[in-house]
Amino acid sequence: MRRLKNLIENRLSRRAVLAGTVSAATLAMAGALTPSFAQDVNTTGLAVTEDTVKVGILHSVTGTMAISETGSVQAEKLAIEQINAMGGVLGRKIEYIQEDGASDWPTFAEKAKKLLVNDKVAAVFGCWTSASRKAVLPVFEQYNGMLYYPTFYEGLEQSPNVIYTGQEATQQIIAGIDWVAREKGAKSFYLLGSDYIWPRTSNKIARKHIEKLGHKVVGEEYYPLGHTQFNSVINKIKLKKPDVIYAIVVGGSNVAFYKQLKAAGIDMTKEKPLLLTISVTEDEIRGIGGENIEGAYAAMKYFQSLDNDNNQAFVKAFKERWGDDIVIGDVTQAAYLGPWLWKAAVEKAGSFDIDKVRLASPGIELTTAPEGYVRIHENHHLWSKTRIGLAKTDGQYEMIYETADLMEPDPFPEGYQ
């Protein structure tokens, strides 16, 4: 019954769209390679009408992950609103259907399936943790959907149905370690993380790279998610006297870790030990408190304080939309890229069909990204620069270094596994 209804709707919309083709084609970006013929726009029964297209937003609004995912939801909504204000995608306004993953992985899979099967969305922007992505991945592959995944993550994955808009591990790690080794003369590292796959895999890559450089890892340690007592490991750090504390602590544990680090007299503003993190964005600093993390370095691709026109416009728009006291972290920015990258790919393909969007995706460039220029690699990750930021008391990072070239994404790094 539903299938029949869809069929009729599609027929109707195609006929109606034919009339509107001219306007759609003119509205399509000048850079679009092929003019979009209406019958090509949607051949697979997606929820596309003559003037709207439905997409999904799938994040946790409730549960433990809501803390982190709120920013991504806001960024995605902002991007969609901006795209709509510019005339939409192929002349169609984007309508989003928001689903709550509730910090629960099967719920993510369930909702992903609902978005793809029932709502027939043309793309989904969502997921945050690796676990939630792993849970929805088979769903996207089975029902052929397209997921734009914003978080920096551990790599080891390359799905035809996912565009990874955050950095994979090597992009973040290698540039960061190279920098501390070169600029700060760091020779010994203490690796520390929350106990799950991202910190463990990242530290594995970090360890290989540190050893490749001929330096030493003096300790490696993991604590359960949500752990709040770090005094013992801080003592161990004091004993081992590493040059660098390489910290990948996530969530609420972060707050406890940095407060206790400071209380134990480890002053990160001094030369040694310095602290390099890949997990603390401006979002997390809000909870930690700028005064507790002052002097730490972070290696990621985006900081709110980046000084370029794209970013200033983005930050301004974001604050106008979501309030003045909001901060924007790396993942929030990556989430903002999702709808724009999708728009560009759809316009290049001249179609909403998932297969065509997938084919069109590699090579898509975004010159308007707040982080600067990005490009989609063959492996569905982004070419992007890695930057080092220095944490200030006001909770912002000051960028003190950026890689000269775009870092190539390499989700299956040879020699690091």
Place this chain on the structure above:
Amino acid sequence: MFADYTWTELGSIFAMQGFAGLILFSVFVLMALGLAIIFGQMGVINMAHGEFMILGAYVTYLCSNFVEAYAPSFFGVYFFFAMILAFVAAGSLGALVEWSLIRHLYKRPLDTLLATWGLSLILQQAYRSIFGAREVGVTLPNWLLGSVPLTDIIEIPINGIFVMVLTFFIAIGVYFILFRSRMGMQTRAVVQNRVMAGAVGINTEKVDRHTFALGCGIAGIAGSAFTMIGSTGPTAGQLYIVDTFLIVVFGGAASLLGTIASSFAISQAQSTMEFFLSGSMAKVLTLLTVVGILMLRPQGLFSLKIRR
């Protein structure tokens, strides 16, 4: 693993590790005291204990913002007022919850567990709606940050000392309230024999309400103090629940001294193991040991000597 270090270094490390254990001990006592009163004296399983702590933390957050904005000159001492307010807020909410919910369930302890779990969900969502899903940062007065250096390596965190001193005074306070005051005498009388206590003219309902409110109030103070060392977010309270219950049960439910002893045992075990093993394994081993001992000695470390 000690071969690389000199004796002085080793000495300092043991001193610091001992101190870390003491801080953990204080934290555990502070977490568990309120629960021990409620669980031990009333037999009520308060699964929302963590949320009462977080209420205290949010009160502290509000205070810090208020003082920073309107009375910056008091910023150095606001923390004490915040703790008193946290006690009052958590205690009042506790009294309200006792009146509306708990008093209907005294004969069904397992049901208090479910009802308070429901309450904890409601409180979490309330925090999320009011304060937002993100963690909030509590600004602390400067004198609470940093550490006192004793030698090159040994540095004593000030907030650690603060928690220890606070725990000490609260433990003393609880002792006086329960064992040296009229209210405590009534409480103990009600615990031992509710019917007789009522018969001699003790208002048992009032005693119940006060006891529950006291337990919740102490949770509020604990939460307020933990803003120095932990995070303040809607779901942060859940992190404490398992640890806290194990401490109370391990200590022997009806004994405050037991709670203190078990806090000491568990904290020392955990901090020692954390030093020699990795973090996650230390946690697993500590919990396993506690569960193992509890299986052998279900009444806990200290139990009331009553004829069975």
Place this chain on the structure above:
Amino acid sequence: MTNLKSFMSRQEMLGLLVVAAVLFVVMPLAMDIFRLNLFGKYLTYAFVAIGLVLCWGKGGILSLGQGVFFGLGGYCMAMYLKLEASTPEATAIQSTPGIPDFMDWNQITALPWFWQPFNSLTFTIVAIIAVPALFAFIIGTAMFKRRVGGVYFAIITQAIAAILTILIIGQQGYTGGVNGITDLRTLKGWDIRTDEAKYILYYVNGGLLIAVLLLSQIVLKSKLGRLLVAVRDQEDRVRFSGYDVSNIKIFVFCFAAVLSAIGGAMFTLQVGFMSPSFVGIVPSIEMVIFCAVGGRLSIFGAVYGTLLVNWAKTTFSETFPELWLFGLGALFIAVVLVFPNGLSGLYRSYLAPIVDRFIVPKGRKAEPDKSTPAAPFGADTTAKPAE
């Protein structure tokens, strides 16, 4: 029919028939395959809830660690499916082909010994039953022989759930860590992800549920079931009558564990992955609330309670995601305060008399359910250590 009557009243037979009709006829007709698969997922929780009715409602033993057994069953199934999905051809890009992908990422180069037997489906099915039963037996023996009960038992089982979660997450090379075991494809070469397979699995699941309901009914109506209720209400009297109370408790705890494990295995098959988030404290407590909403004394109620809560969860979180926790919290409190016997209590007081008029022959009154305690949940004598 006489045999049947001895362990089932007409009311209960009707209940079973209604459940069967709902599962096999109404739902498949009313829902598309997407909703039906979802519904099948909820039904796997019903196994746990039935186990809790026996254990908690009838036996007075509240376990806050049923997620442990659900997880053990689910992981056993997932290990088998993962091995089948990790053929050397399918995993050719790994540095060690032929082992599950997450092991390869963690530099494990050979299949660990405890994974080896899971190449066999027979062993896996035996393990799904035996591993949780053994685990429950160890916990049960250690606790019940020493007369640990009530609140203590609840908290210790909760701690065990916490320990197991930390272990699974920490040993990610062997268990898949926090992501769990994902991307399961086939069972003996049969693709479990197709719509057709989902229909078949749904019916298998439903059939198992009916079987479990029947089995539970037999247990409850046996002498053992009556002893169980007696243990809940007056443990000492049962002991003084010469019965070994701890053995009765151990049995029912193991039985509930096995039911949970079956649910877990079916969950893995229908959902296609297993992760530590079904093992921990929160899912375990949620499972208790399923049982409480259905009515802790009725195995049929447990099924409806599970479905109702999960249906509400899906609906509310779709429409008012931010209000969902308020609703769930209020439900907990309402069930405890206002409807201690849950759905089945409501049924018994309002609907049952009407139904009786039709199905009970004239001149015979329906037997009052003897298992209902006088107080909503009796006085819990085991709350404090034996005093």
